[in-house]
């Protein structure tokens with residue numbers, strides 16, 4: 014099974030991905046986590062990415078796509094949940110091509126919908142509650158991340174709607190309710 018979780022920063026993509034990983038034996042591919050790992054390791058890629066992430070902008074498609082390609086190729090089981098990827102139309106099309114080459118198909122794209130004002134509150138709370146808050150979880154950078162989300166990432170919505178892959182989920186509920194809602198869509202997928 015291959016699932017994409019998409020939604021604005023703070024929508025709960027990472028939290029939901031973790032819930033689904035164990036239950037469905039999926040490999041979680043979070044580009045944000047991969048980039049943060051590269052930063053901690055201090056690699057050239059990490060150094061390049063940090064400056065971009067701290068401005069709230071998107072890391073180049075070239076970097077992101079080669080990271081994803083490598084992970085897909087090195088993973089034995091071919092069941093994935095993508096979180097934070099694809100983030101623009103180019104990445105969405107490139108993902109389709111990669112999956113096509115491997116004779117794999119995307120099953121479901123879940124959009125977690127949360128209003129901007131709620132996200133701002135959530136991320137402020139997350140930053141205050143965490144001892145090692147993310148350097149991009151501050152008001153100025155968050156506003157930029159939201160702008161990038163509306164300008165670039167939301168363009169993948171019509172793309173997946175056209176392919177009849179997209180379902181929308183109300184993300185302003187408890188973690189468990191959101192997970193249950195996603196699960197019901199997974200159960201409704203055609204059997205392979």
Ligand code: ADP
Nearest residue numbers: 022023044045066069070071072077097098100
């Ligand atoms: P959030 O969704 O809360 O903003 P992420 O961890 O998904 O958090 O992303 C953090 C940052 O990492 C983004 O603002 C962006 O700079 C970079 N990033 C993550 N995934 C991608 C991607 N697929 N394409 C480009 N940049 C990305």
